[in-house]
Amino acid sequence: MKSINYKTGRSAIILGLILIFNLGCERDLTDEAVPATFPNTAEIFTDTPVGLTDDFFISFDPADGANPQAFNTDDDVAYQGTTSIRFDVPTPSDPNGSFIGGIFKDRGEGRDLTGYDALTFWAKATVTADIERVGFGADFEEGNFVVRQKVPVFTNWRKVIVPIPDPSKLTQEKGMFLISTNSTSNNNQGFTIWIDEVKFEKLGTTRLTGAQIFGGQDLTQEGFVGIPTQLDWQTFTTNLADGQNLSTELRPNYFEFSSSNPQVATVSEDGLIEVVGLGETLITASLNGVMAQGSLNLNVASVFSFAPVPTRPAENVVSLFSDAYNDIPVSRYNSFFEPFQTTLGGVVNAGTETIISYTDLNFVGIVFNDVIFPAEAVTPVDATNLTHLHIDILVPEALQAEDRFLVQLTNYGATESVGSFLINGSDLVQDGWASFDIPLSSFAGLTDLSRIGLLLFNTSNASNVPTISSVILDNIYFYAE
Amino acid sequence: MKILKFIKKSYSIVLLLFLGVLVFSCNTDETQTVATFKKLVAEDNFDVEGAPDSNFWNIEIGDGSDQGIPGWGNNELQVYTDREENVKVENGFLLITARQEDFNDAQYTSARIQTKGKVQQLYGRFEARIRLPYGKGMWPAFWLLGDDNNGTEVWPNIGEIDIMENTGDSPTEIFGTIHGPGYSGGNSISKTFTLEQDRVDTDFHVYGIEWGPNYINFYIDDKLYNQLTPEDVDDETDGEGEWVFNNRPFYIILNLAVGGNLPGQPNEETIFPQTMLVDYVRVYEQ
Numbered sequence: 001m002k003s004i005n006y007k008t009g010r011s012a013i014i015l016g017l018i019l020i021f022n023l024g025c026e027r028d029l030t031d032e033a034v035p036a037t038f039p040n041t042a043e044i045f046t047d048t049p050v051g052l053t054d055d056f057f058i059s060f061d062p063a064d065g066a067n068p069q070a071f072n073t074d075d076d077v078a079y080q081g082t083t084s085i086r087f088d089v090p091t092p093s094d095p096n097g098s099f100i101g102g103i104f105k106d107r108g109e110g111r112d113l114t115g116y117d118a119l120t121f122w123a124k125a126t127v128t129a130d131i132e133r134v135g136f137g138a139d140f141e142e143g144n145f146v147v148r149q150k151v152p153v154f155t156n157w158r159k160v161i162v163p164i165p166d167p168s169k170l171t172q173e174k175g176m177f178l179i180s181t182n183s184t185s186n187n188n189q190g191f192t193i194w195i196d197e198v199k200f201e202k203l204g205t206t207r208l209t210g211a212q213i214f215g216g217q218d219l220t221q222e223g224f225v226g227i228p229t230q231l232d233w234q235t236f237t238t239n240l241a242d243g244q245n246l247s248t249e250l251r252p253n254y255f256e257f258s259s260s261n262p263q264v265a266t267v268s269e270d271g272l273i274e275v276v277g278l279g280e281t282l283i284t285a286s287l288n289g290v291m292a293q294g295s296l297n298l299n300v301a302s303v304f305s306f307a308p309v310p311t312r313p314a315e316n317v318v319s320l321f322s323d324a325y326n327d328i329p330v331s332r333y334n335s336f337f338e339p340f341q342t343t344l345g346g347v348v349n350a351g352t353e354t355i356i357s358y359t360d361l362n363f364v365g366i367v368f369n370d371v372i373f374p375a376e377a378v379t380p381v382d383a384t385n386l387t388h389l390h391i392d393i394l395v396p397e398a399l400q401a402e403d404r405f406l407v408q409l410t411n412y413g414a415t416e417s418v419g420s421f422l423i424n425g426s427d428l429v430q431d432g433w434a435s436f437d438i439p440l441s442s443f444a445g446l447t448d449l450s451r452i453g454l455l456l457f458n459t460s461n462a463s464n465v466p467t468i469s470s471v472i473l474d475n476i477y478f479y480a481e
Numbered sequence: 482m483k484i485l486k487f488i489k490k491s492y493s494i495v496l497l498l499f500l501g502v503l504v505f506s507c508n509t510d511e512t513q514t515v516a517t518f519k520k521l522v523a524e525d526n527f528d529v530e531g532a533p534d535s536n537f538w539n540i541e542i543g544d545g546s547d548q549g550i551p552g553w554g555n556n557e558l559q560v561y562t563d564r565e566e567n568v569k570v571e572n573g574f575l576l577i578t579a580r581q582e583d584f585n586d587a588q589y590t591s592a593r594i595q596t597k598g599k600v601q602q603l604y605g606r607f608e609a610r611i612r613l614p615y616g617k618g619m620w621p622a623f624w625l626l627g628d629d630n631n632g633t634e635v636w637p638n639i640g641e642i643d644i645m646e647n648t649g650d651s652p653t654e655i656f657g658t659i660h661g662p663g664y665s666g667g668n669s670i671s672k673t674f675t676l677e678q679d680r681v682d683t684d685f686h687v688y689g690i691e692w693g694p695n696y697i698n699f700y701i702d703d704k705l706y707n708q709l710t711p712e713d714v715d716d717e718t719d720g721e722g723e724w725v726f727n728n729r730p731f732y733i734i735l736n737l738a739v740g741g742n743l744p745g746q747p748n749e750e751t752i753f754p755q756t757m758l759v760d761y762v763r764v765y766e767q
Contacts, residue, residue, distance in 0.1 A: 200680065203678065205653050205678065205679070205680055209615075241651075242651075243651055245750045258499060363661065
């Protein structure tokens, strides 16, 4: 864990935001029922913005570290014409914010992009470096995002292509452009990126060559009736005219999903897998006629049974997550720490109750402090008069001898102190609840209990290899015995 | 050389109409014309399922060692077979498929078919409609070799006309080439054509030459993109090269090579299997 510098990793916000604003949306009635009647303007920026909102560059929230001052236009540099867009990529210590990130948005009702196959622009930079993320389709509403990662930029002008995986889905798109980067790729030294001639194009020279869900892996998971799971790690690959193969992230709703047994699970347009019955089903997907690599074999052996209902009197409890108590304000039930955290998931609805479901585990935090994410500051827990941490854990997979589940508390006092308690796999139960009441005094190293603000779970072994890959948690609370 | 296939009259009318479109929609260069040879003398439309028509095609197998050129003279990695996994006719197309598999000490298998002794002629229009594979290391070709007079003459003296070649890492480029004495291998005379807003592996394209005394015209679809003449050979070789395309019949070869000097090795991103689809091969006389 020492190697994971999540406190200064504010670039976590970049991914966090993208995930939040895209996955957090609700679906309306299908757009496909409405004929496309929106303008098909291709240009986004030539020497001036074309048909964009008045604010032009809509920055991610400065409170999250985004640096709105880093965006400008530049009349001295242009690939074509007179003017380009200039991003001065900040250093991690920049008081105005440690990364540039934001979108260009159509000023109208959106554009019909069905006639194009790529977003293109020209880019150069003061040094050879990477733009961490660039794409289109993010509009802080319901955009069909497509995002390329780690796009190299050079000291001369080069054309950048972000392919459209299925143009027929883009009948009314507002998110014209997205960029987000920090200076990591330049060893945390600031640098400048210019971009110009941003537009949608019909190249005719790109080929969709593959698609992947679950990172292209064929997964097998236990499922429970009533506990949904979200499709993740979806990408597509494109072969370009120069022979280069690109891998690009995209929103799940570009895919067509299939469940071999809809009596067991169904998949929503946006990739939410709802478990509705007992049995086995195979979830697969295709993208624009291309069968996706990767699948989820879901074995549903039982209706979800909830953890034992807590009985401790509320006045003795400070609850982080439980339907039995009023929870204190928590900023994140999934920390999304970058760049090393792989854990996905978080709070999910299970009938009328809620549980926490994590998948792709290595480590994940429940964040309830005023230090790590200042924009989401909440008051840490003063546990000076509390004695125990309670947690219920269900492991929906076969347990192995070396499995472990490390529980770690961090106190944000004058100095930071961290205490750990190790739960061995032998104390956990496959497909069943194991309840733990851990004395706070057992968290070796936790010297101060007055400002506890982070509860971290880590399944990695001594070689930093994750063991347990998915867990379901409930009833996480501190109490006084 | 006797031509083995005769064309039904009604069919050739349809073809002529099609050719008319080709001709009239082409205005690349007023001194040149595309596809003026209209007398169809041989064709394979790949309408019979199974192995390629043995009246038309020979299947060459092996790694070139039997021909005295291991790696087919280019350090190619594949071994050619006559198995249906590598060559077959299906749904109206010829499929030549390159696979990654251990076979006779090679890592890849593929196929190469040719018409030596079956369909060959001096001059004419040779045309095929093909959809190509893609990926680093792929090297498909539609080409002609001069008859070797029962093995008494050797390449490059017999001449080679590469109607279409492509490397899989350049999916928008094809090239047409001639080889002869004084201009062969890396010194051959070649021209690359780049497709606009299109690729060779997502759509079928018509690749052809029209070849007469002292000229070979190269075209793709309705675009004539090169003409080669003895003067070009003189220019390219400082007068050393010899035009060898006026005195012998040539036969057709279709193959899909993997790796080798020209395309380079396949890499971890190359997806196998890869298939070259041929809709038809046609030969015309003036």
